[in-house]
Amino acid sequence: DGGITQSPKYLFRKEGQNVTLSCEQNLNHDAMYWYRQDPGQGLRLIYYSQIVNDFQKGDIAEGYSVSREKKESFPLTVTSAQKNPTAFYLCASSISWSSYEQYFGPGTRLTVT
């Protein structure tokens, strides 16, 4: 899992509550990414950040928000507007936006009931 940490590993929330997933990297990477993975499926891009203080929507950004105030941190907030938030969330980073290889964290499994 390299130098990327995600916490917590498991997270449980009640419907209607916002929840923030942590992602920290000590690899000095410029670019960071958030993906969602549903059972038996591939990864779908939620948000990405090419550099600190900048981020862009991915393919499924609705109901999510992010911030990138520090190079090493890229937290993801799952808002109550996300209609089906239960999923496995993966954070990744790469050396730069032009570097293709991504390094992944161990993931956070979010369950909303």
Added chain:
Amino acid sequence: SQQGEEDPQALSIQEGENATMNCSYKTSINNLQWYRQNSGRGLVHLILIRSNEREKHSGRLRVTLDTSKKSSSLLITASRAADTASYFCATDLDQGAQKLVFGQGTRLTINP
């Protein structure tokens, strides 16, 4: 949009046998990557092959790329129980976006 699609969706073989997984994609690419995911864990990068390369090796892994057919294959030779995992191909969109698009993966089971 589904750029990469792996085939088969699931593969079960005996330890020591070779495992072959395929990936097809729809648009032109700069490169294609293969990642491994152990159950409930993050993805681990295995190998990257550029669009001007046809074959690449890394240990027991062999990747081929056929840009005319828009397909790639991952061969794992002399499989081990520890190779049990899901394998994903990831492609970039050759449109300057440089975002990776992942397929649905092949779930590989190595039986002892």
